[in-house]
Amino acid sequence: MAGRVMAVKSGGEAGFAEWRACFAALDPGLELLPWDEALRRPGIVDYALVWDPGPGELARLPRLRAIFGAGAGVDALLADPALPRHVPLVRMAIPEAAQRMGEFCCWAALSLLKEARRLAIAQAAGVWDYFEPPHRADRRTVGLMGLGTMGARCAAMLQGLGFPVIGWSRSPKSLPGVESHAGAAALPGFLARSDILVCLLPATPETRDIVRAETLAMLPRGAGYIGLGRGSHHRLEDLLAALDSGQLSGAVLDVFEPEPLPSGHPLWSHPRAIVTPHVASLPSRAERAGYVARAIAGFERGEPLPNLFDPARGY
Numbered sequence: 001m002a003g004r005v006m007a008v009k010s011g012g013e014a015g016f017a018e019w020r021a022c023f024a025a026l027d028p029g030l031e032l033l034p035w036d037e038a039l040r041r042p043g044i045v046d047y048a049l050v051w052d053p054g055p056g057e058l059a060r061l062p063r064l065r066a067i068f069g070a071g072a073g074v075d076a077l078l079a080d081p082a083l084p085r086h087v088p089l090v091r092m093a094i095p096e097a098a099q100r101m102g103e104f105c106c107w108a109a110l111s112l113l114k115e116a117r118r119l120a121i122a123q124a125a126g127v128w129d130y131f132e133p134p135h136r137a138d139r140r141t142v143g144l145m146g147l148g149t150m151g152a153r154c155a156a157m158l159q160g161l162g163f164p165v166i167g168w169s170r171s172p173k174s175l176p177g178v179e180s181h182a183g184a185a186a187l188p189g190f191l192a193r194s195d196i197l198v199c200l201l202p203a204t205p206e207t208r209d210i211v212r213a214e215t216l217a218m219l220p221r222g223a224g225y226i227g228l229g230r231g232s233h234h235r236l237e238d239l240l241a242a243l244d245s246g247q248l249s250g251a252v253l254d255v256f257e258p259e260p261l262p263s264g265h266p267l268w269s270h271p272r273a274i275v276t277p278h279v280a281s282l283p284s285r286a287e288r289a290g291y292v293a294r295a296i297a298g299f300e301r302g303e304p305l306p307n308l309f310d311p312a313r314g315y
């Protein structure tokens with residue numbers, strides 16, 4: 001098909017060059033435009049591949065046929081009050097992202113289990129901090145909040161390490177070996193069983209501040225917390241209080257509100273917190289371009305787009 005144009009705002013100038021090279025190999029008939037140029041020629045744009053376009057910018061593209069979010073979470077796009085809601089919005093919830101998320105989640109769970117933060121602090125100080133690590137994976141239940149594309153892969157990979165895994169989602173799930181807890185009423189029972197709590201929920205009004213003093217108090221004393229969804233899910237001051245009181249023995253935090261975490265924030269230097277800069281799962285541009293190119297090819301043949309944002313659910 002001739003004359004198809006995709007506008008890109010993801011990864012800056014260097015990112016654009018790589019996107020262009022990827023799509024040239026996958027779909028030579030698709031012309032890629034950097035975002036600024038697309039906004040100067042809005043009438044020719046068919047597709048947008050974006051992480052966080054400015055408010056109202058997508059609405060300026062009258063020919064837009066589909067929006068591809070550059071990530072699995074599309075909350076940055078939904079924050080735009082002028083987002084053209086009639087245009088299908090595709091989430092980048094791809095197996096490659098789930099695999100990377102699973103790797104990160106396993107690393108984080110093992111880091112809490114083996115007290116990696118304590119070991120790193122001792123090494124930096126040149127101290128032989130001998131101790132007997134108290135926990136074993138098969139005796140620490142991991143509770144996954146969110147059993148979607150990311151959560152399901154994390155569940156399987158954590159089980160491979162020997163962790164018992166339970167999950168909490170809106171609707172009941174049947175994943176091999178994973179005890180399913182569903183709905184708001186099931187949350188306290190789920191939390192009470194979670195020695196390591198992992199958040200992989202989408203950012204919605206219902207999930208805002210879901211990890212706060214009240215819910216942290218429902219965890220077994222000395223639990224670990226791994227925040228991988230969005231910064232809106234956890235209240236940092238409540239996490240700090242729980243770390244200081246010993247209600248939490250450790251935390252691995254990859255997402256914050258705002259990002260970056262402000263310099264000088266007490267979490268940067270907290271002895272029981274590992275802070276990472278929103279890197280839990282970022283598929284390569286080649287992986288993401290392959291998915292977008294396949295989705296566009298199917299769409300132009302009349303097939304449904306994959307992983308569509310569902311306005312009724314809000315994710």
Ligand code: NAP
Pocket residue numbers: 071072073074093097101145146147148149150151168169170171172183184200201202203204206207228229230254255278279280281282315
């Ligand atoms: P997904 O497939 O849409 O799964 C979302 C899961 O959350 C589903 O199991 C859903 O339940 C559950 N859920 C949603 N609202 C809920 C509620 N109110 N109560 C209970 N459960 C609820 O999403 P995904 O692709 O796995 O991605 C999840 C999130 O991970 C993304 O939205 C993004 O924020 C985050 N993420 C972070 C990174 C990173 O690098 N840190 C990378 C990728 C993604 P149902 O199954 O019943 O629908």
Ligand code: GLV
Pocket residue numbers: 070071072073074092281
């Ligand atoms: C990253 O945070 C994503 O949503 O893919």
